[in-house]
Every structure is written in C-alpha cells, then in structure tokens.
Amino acid sequence: MAPSRVRATTSQRKAGRLVILGILGILTLAVAAGFVLSGGSQEGKLGTRAFGYDRPVSRETLPQMDGEHMDGEMRQTVPASSSTMLVAALQQQSGSGAAAMAPPRPSEAEQAAVASRPPVRTVTDPHFAYAGIAVDPIRNEVVLAEENLSKLLVYDRLENTPPTAAMSEPKRMIGGPASFLEYACSVYIDPATGDIYGVNNDTMNWMPVFGRDATGNAVPKRKLRTPHTTFAIVADEQEQELFFTIQDDHAVVVFKKDAQDEDSPVRILQGRRTLMADPHGIALDTNKNEIFVSNWGTNNDRPPLSEGGGGDDRHNRTDFPVGRARAFPGSGMIHPPSITVYPKNAEGDTPPLRVIQGPKTQLDWPTSLAVHPDRGELFVANDTGDSVIVFRADANGDVAPIRVIKGPKTMVKNPTGLALDLENNELWVANFGSHAATVFPIDADGDVVPKRVIRSGPVDAPSPMLSNAHTVAYDSKREEILVAN
Amino acid sequence: MHDMAYDPIHDEIIVPQFFAFAILTFAGDADGNVAPIRKIMGPSTQLKNTHALAVDPVHGEIFVPGRHGDNRILVFPREADGDVAPIRILETDTTPGRVAVDPVHNLLIVSGGPGLHIYDRTASGKAKPLRVITIPQDEGRRRTGLLAVDPASGMIFAKVGGGGGRHETGDFVGVWSIYDDGEVAPRWTIGLGILKDTRGVALDIKNQSVIVTDKTLNSILTFHVPEAF
Numbered sequence: 011m012a013p014s015r016v017r018a019t020t021s022q023r024k025a026g027r028l029v030i031l032g033i034l035g036i037l038t039l040a041v042a043a044g045f046v047l048s049g050g051s052q053e054g055k056l057g058t059r060a061f062g063y064d065r066p067v068s069r070e071t072l073p074q075m076d077g078e079h080m081d082g083e084m085r086q087t088v089p090a091s092s093s094t095m096l097v098a099a100l101q102q103q104s105g106s107g108a109a110a111m112a113p114p115r116p117s118e119a120e121q122a123a124v125a126s127r128p129p130v131r132t133v134t135d136p137h138f139a140y141a142g143i144a145v146d147p148i149r150n151e152v153v154l155a156e157e158n159l160s161k162l163l164v165y166d167r168l169e170n171t172p173p174t175a176a177m178s179e180p181k182r183m184i185g186g187p188a189s190f191l192e193y194a195c196s197v198y199i200d201p202a203t204g205d206i207y208g209v210n211n212d213t214m215n216w217m218p219v220f221g222r223d224a225t226g227n228a229v230p231k232r233k234l235r236t237p238h239t240t241f242a243i244v245a246d247e248q249e250q251e252l253f254f255t256i257q258d259d260h261a262v263v264v265f266k267k268d269a270q271d272e273d274s275p276v277r278i279l280q281g282r283r284t285l286m287a288d289p290h291g292i293a294l295d296t297n298k299n300e301i302f303v304s305n306w307g308t309n310n311d312r313p314p315l316s317e318g319g320g321g322d323d324r325h326n327r328t329d330f331p332v333g334r335a336r337a338f339p340g341s342g343m344i345h346p347p348s349i350t351v352y353p354k355n356a357e358g359d360t361p362p363l364r365v366i367q368g369p370k371t372q373l374d375w376p377t378s379l380a381v382h383p384d385r386g387e388l389f390v391a392n393d394t395g396d397s398v399i400v401f402r403a404d405a406n407g408d409v410a411p412i413r414v415i416k417g418p419k420t421m422v423k424n425p426t427g428l429a430l431d432l433e434n435n436e437l438w439v440a441n442f443g444s445h446a447a448t449v450f451p452i453d454a455d456g457d458v459v460p461k462r463v464i465r466s467g468p469v470d471a472p473s474p475m476l477s478n479a480h481t482v483a484y485d486s487k488r489e490e491i492l493v494a495n
Numbered sequence: 496m497h498d499m500a501y502d503p504i505h506d507e508i509i510v511p512q513f514f515a516f517a518i519l520t521f522a523g524d525a526d527g528n529v530a531p532i533r534k535i536m537g538p539s540t541q542l543k544n545t546h547a548l549a550v551d552p553v554h555g556e557i558f559v560p561g562r563h564g565d566n567r568i569l570v571f572p573r574e575a576d577g578d579v580a581p582i583r584i585l586e587t588d589t590t591p592g593r594v595a596v597d598p599v600h601n602l603l604i605v606s607g608g609p610g611l612h613i614y615d616r617t618a619s620g621k622a623k624p625l626r627v628i629t630i631p632q633d634e635g636r637r638r639t640g641l642l643a644v645d646p647a648s649g650m651i652f653a654k655v656g657g658g659g660g661r662h663e664t665g666d667f668v669g670v671w672s673i674y675d676d677g678e679v680a681p682r683w684t685i686g687l688g689i690l691k692d693t694r695g696v697a698l699d700i701k702n703q704s705v706i707v708t709d710k711t712l713n714s715i716l717t718f719h720v721p722e723a724f
Contacts, residue, residue: 112674113648115682116722124720125667125684130704134714158713187662213661213710257514288514308514310543323563335563340538340578342516342545479708479715481641482695483501483508487523491706492508493695493715494496 133491135474137177137467138163140440140447141426142196142209142242142378147433149204149222151181152464154440154447155194155427157477161185162194162208162220163466165447167431170462177445178464184208186227190218193478196242196378196427198252205231209243209254212478215324217243217254219270232270237263237330238322242292242378244301246354251276253301255289258322259331260309262292262301264357274329279352280315281359287345291379291428293388294354295403300363301356302388302403304376305348310334311341315358347373349390349401368408372399378428378440382452387412389437391425398425398439398450415439417457421448424475436461443473497694498547498593498641502573505552507532511545511559518548518557518571535571537578542569549642551616553598556582560591560605568594568605570619583619587612592640599646602673606639606653613673626676630655630669639669641696643705648724649673652705654693655681661711666690668705670723683723686716700724 116124135158142155150167163180171178184206185191192214198207204222215238218230239257246253250267261280265273280286287309293302312321312332320326322333348367352360367373374395381388381403388401390411397416401409415422415437427440435452445467448460476495483492499510506523517536521529535557536542542559549558555573568591569581585603592606601616602625612624628651630637640654651671659665667690669681685705686693695708703721708714 112672120722121683124722125687127685127718127720128689129686129707129716130719131717132714133716134712260514308512310514310516334544337516337543339541339543340516340536342512342514342536342542344512344515344517344536476713476715478710479713480496480694480710481498482697482706482708482715483499484697484699484706485501485508485523486503486699486701487506489699491697491715492499492501493708494499494510 133474133476135476137445137471139442139445139473139475139477140466141442141477142194143427143429143438143440143447144197144199144206145429145431145436145438146199146201146204147431148201151199152429152438152447153197153199153206154180154464155197155208156185156466157193157195157211157442159185160191160193162191162197162206164206165464167434168462169464171465173469175465176468177466182223182225184220184224184226184228188227188229189220190214190216190230190233196240198243198245200245201247207243207245207252209236209240211239211241211257215240234265234269235272235325235327237261237327238324241290244292244294246294246296248296253292253294255292255303256331257288257290258334260284260286260289261331262286262289262303262352263331272327277355277357278315278319278331279356279358279360280331282311282314283359283361284352285345285348285350285362285365287343287348290375290377291391293379293381295381295383297383297386298403299354300403301352301354302379302381303350303352304373304379304390305345305350306375307345307347309343309345310337311343312337347376349373349376349379349388364404364406366401366405366407366409370408370410371401372397372411372414377426380428380430382430382432384432385452389428389430391428391439393424393426393442396423396425396443398422398428398437413453413455415450415454415456415458419457419459420450421446421460421463423473442477443475445471445473496546500548500550502550502552505573509548509550509557511548512536513544513546516540516542516545518542518545518559533574533576535575535577535579539578539580540569540571541581547593549594549596551596551598554616556596558594558596558603560594562590564590566590568603583617585614585618586621592638593642595642595644595651597644597646597649597673600649600673602644604642604644604651604673606642609637609639611639611642611651611653611671626674628671628675629678631678631680641693643696643698644673645698645700645724647700650682650723652685652696652698652723654696654707655684656693661692664688664691666693666709668693668696668707668718683720685718685720685723689716 138156139158141157154163162184164182195211196209206220218233263275288306291304320328321336350362351364375393377393378391399411400413424443429438437450447464449462508521519531520533544562559569561567568585603614605612609630611628613626643652655669667687668685670683691711694710697706703724
C-alpha cells in the first residue's frame, strides 16, 4: 500500500491559517500524519510544542491558501476582529436583524442539493501514525500499533527506510471491523508463540489476540473484555499474567494471560493512596518484581475498591475497578506528571514504593515505559517533551534523568511508544509526531542519529496528529480550527 | 475531551477537563507550555465527569451539562476562577447531551435522545422547555448530539447519529430553526452518506460553513452551505 498525498482543490476565500489543537484528555496519543486538503495544494509546517499541565497539545499552522472563493454570498455576521463590534452586532440582532420567526422550509430540490453536497475541504492523514510498539527478536519482526487507520503493522526488524523513499511497506497488516481494533495504542508479542496482543484506547473495550501470521481484516484468535480506556500492556511471563493501565479509573488491572471473553481480573490496583492519575505506560522489572506506571496527572476521588467495584456506565461489571459514575462531584485534582512504582503483586489501595516527580525529572506527558532489568534503567517516552528520558530504575523523588535522547537528529517527535530489544541492545521508539519508528543503541544519549528508521510517509510529510478526532471549535478571529483528540 | 468552545468576544478557549472535573480557560492565542488563565474546579463547583460545555460570550456565562444520569445543567460566570458554586442550575427531564446558547434570542438549546430541547436562556430549577423538536419516528432510532447555533438566523446545527454502526455512513448534521416545534424533519441535512461517527460540529459563520470532525474517518470536514445560514 502506498499512501499518497491528496491535493486540495478548493477553499475559502482568504482562508488563513488552519490550526489544529489537540487537547489534554482521554485519547491524546498521537502520531504522525500528513494531511489532505480537498482543495488547495498546501503543505503545513508542524509546530508542535510542549505545553503545561493543563493545556492544549499541539498547534499547526498552515500557510495561506489561495483557493478560489466559495460559491454563494459571503456575509460577516459577527466581526471577528473587534470585541466591541461583536457585542454590538449580537445585541443589535436581538432587536432588529435577528430572525423573529421560523423561515419558510426549503423545497425538496433545495434540500436534496445540500444533502448531496461534498465537503469543500477535508483534513486527514494518508499515512500511518505510529503509537505503540513491540519488538520480536526471536522472529526478527517489529509490530507497530497505529492510531490513524487503526491497524497493527508488522515490519522486518532490520527494515530501514532509505532517505529517498516515501515509506516502508509493512510485511503484514491487521485491521478492519472483524479485528476488534480501534485506535490501537499498545501492543504485546508473546515470545513463545509470536501471538500479537492489541490494546485499544477509548471506544473498543476489547483486547484482541492474533496469531503471528494474521493479516487483513482478521478475526482474533480470542478477545478479552477490558475496562474502558485501557492504554498500555505488559506481561509477566513467569506468572502468566497481563497488566493493563486504565485511564478512566486511575487503575491497573491484572488478568491471567489466557483470559478471554468476560473473564474477571485476578486483581486490581486502585485507590487514592496509589497516587495514580490518568495512568498511561506500564513496565515490569523482572529482577526486582516491581511495576512502573506513568501518570499524566489528573484524577478524581471515588469510594474505595473495598466497597465493591463497578460503576462504569458502559457495563455492569462489579469485578472491574470503581467506575467514573461513582466519582465524588467536585473531587477533581491536577498534579504534576509522575512515575509510580509498586510491588508487582500489589492490589487494592496500595501506596507506591517510590514516586518520580518534580521539575528536575523533565516529565511531560510520560507515556510508554520499559525497564532494562540488567542495566537497572527505566526508559520513558516523554510525549510532549519530544524526548526519551532514562532514569535509574531505583530513582525516587525529584531526580534528573541520567540520559536524554532529544533533538532534531533523533527524529523523536511526540513519542508515545517504546520497546527494548534485550537481545540486540536496541531501543525502539514509536513517534506519533513524525511518521517514524526510530531505533537507537541502548545507551544512546543526546541529539543522536537513529541506527535505523522505519517511516510510513515522506520525511517532510506534515503530521496533523489526528487520533480519534473529537470535538471542534472555530476561532473566528484567527480563522483557525481547534480540534481535540 | 468531548467538547470545547471559542469565545470570540473575549478571545478565549474554554475546555472541560474530564478527569479533573474542571473547566479551563486559555487565552485565544495560547501556544506552548502555558497554564490556563482561569480554572473552575473544586467541591463547590459540583462538577463531575466534565465532558461538555457552552459559552455565552454576551452575557458572560458558561453552561455545563451533567453526565451519567445527572440531569442538570450547571451555569457559572464566565470569569469564575477557583472553587466557585454555580450561579444557577437547570434540572432537565433526561440526562442532557450537549448544550448551545443563542444569546440573541436568549435561548438555551439542549440535545438528548431524539430531541432538541429549547429553554429560556436563564431557565433554572425544574423549568420546562419552551419547545421540543423531535426527529420523526420514520427516521429510525436517531439521536441528537453535538450542537452549534447561528444566533443571527436562529438556525440550530445538530449532529444526528444512530443511523448505523460506527463504520456506516449514517450520521449527518441536521439543521432546524429555533422556532421549530414538535416532530419535525430537519430543514437541511449535511454530510449524509459521508459522515460515519460525527464527534464535533462548529460554525464558520462568516464563510457560511459547517466544520465537522468524524471519529471513524479521523478527519475534519468543511461543508459550505450558505442556504442553511
């Protein structure tokens, strides 16, 4: 498959800058993309920047479009350039110009003409947007979870997109309505069988499991019902257990590895003492038997799990974490981002053993995590920090990372996925903001060139970073579109 | 995040924070690592699972619908900051979906189920809607969602879903007048046969365009429909 750049055709008179703002909240992982303007032929320059703790995520400005004017008469009901004029205009309409009664209904022919009218502009991404990643050194493959088109993509581990090539084609691709994949954000590969476990964020509350040779609109070998808003997965092969982070519930749920359908979790870690707050990544230290959880920082208070689970309006599962419908009104909190560490068998309202948090840490929407047990290091995909930061695995408090991979040579841009290849001493990064998966030596530091790169689009393809495109607003002053993912 | 608003008079962006039960206001030109200029948050707010809102820039109010069986709409002063109580609460018959304010005709429009409920802008308590627009039964199990209103023309633009699965092209943006009442078909349908899972509706009034986000298409689509304004 060869995604191509679609040229825009039309547009709006003096359509100025188009801005895409992905905003804090549920589903904001994002990965790269180009965009399609069904109208002009403009390319945008991505200007994603790190924001604060309560903030929009990215801003993308397009140059002016010189498209043809639209059909129909333009009118400026509300002058965007002047607040005073706007207030006056609105108030005046109230007295005179505003509609005072229902206008006549349009004719069927007029209705049909509008009903069949295509959009004058479409913003979309023709390229895969990499979000999650897992490497299989046994079979020499890497699997990327992709959030733009909701696919799992399998590449050769040694694939390296030449600088002049537009993209690398995956060896296999899983996705479609039968696959139970939607906004796949994380992935796990069973080392023994090569089975691929896909994790969906938001609307698809299932974890599908595929055989390693699955392709296309494949039906999963099995699937497991999960709480709403799973984000990351890690497996404990020794104990044959799967761990998931649950954003909505500020919780970690643990299932038997072979769980399926409506099987219950074997334990749940949830409660105010856990200090979890919008958890994303999860990693396991097999030497120390500890789990690490990355937290973006917002949460709320609910009854303790000891009073019984359940309370999500999407299901009636009392064996799941305490749901959002049972949250206490007005109990919301905003904390700095953190990484919390627990014994791997922790359950209930267990406080963390350690907390990495504070200004020295550089944590900025810490997303995917991985632990190198032999090196005693914790790797963090630092999404809006545009970096991969590395801590000692026993780090605690407000500590600086021991290494930081960041800079234009690295191609690290909104990294949301991360994996370690312990066989080949490599670090893999899925970059939501640059259509690229980048490979580094395990001890890489600073602004270093990746060893290899797998790209889903041209190097200069802009990334609208749309994932699960949700609400939209129009900034009439700047003629910008605001979009939350 | 399921909703957001731009205030063109004060040049501000207002967003609900779902996990923190908060309403955050940013400067219209916010860019980079910036904190909100105001934050409505805390026990007095009664906010919970804050997922949607509407701003009335003329009268300076923010409307926040409840969720999960919370059949209330909380109203805050636009300039409220910190742990502040709502200045009034409207109790609705069903859980409200989305809200939009027409500051010219002084109306509050509330979506939910197959209907659009039109209230006086200052309604509170158990006030009844002035009018209720319902989608005709022959349209099937349709439901209304995201909303936008053009105060000048009094036209309501509402996402209408339920026409099929998330992968079917069953969604559209329906357009009604604020004076419509009872079971009445939309005056205009926009995007039918294209939209699959509409998640956002905004108006570019100057250019008479409707901007729609679609979750399944993972795209932003702009329809030029001067007839509907």
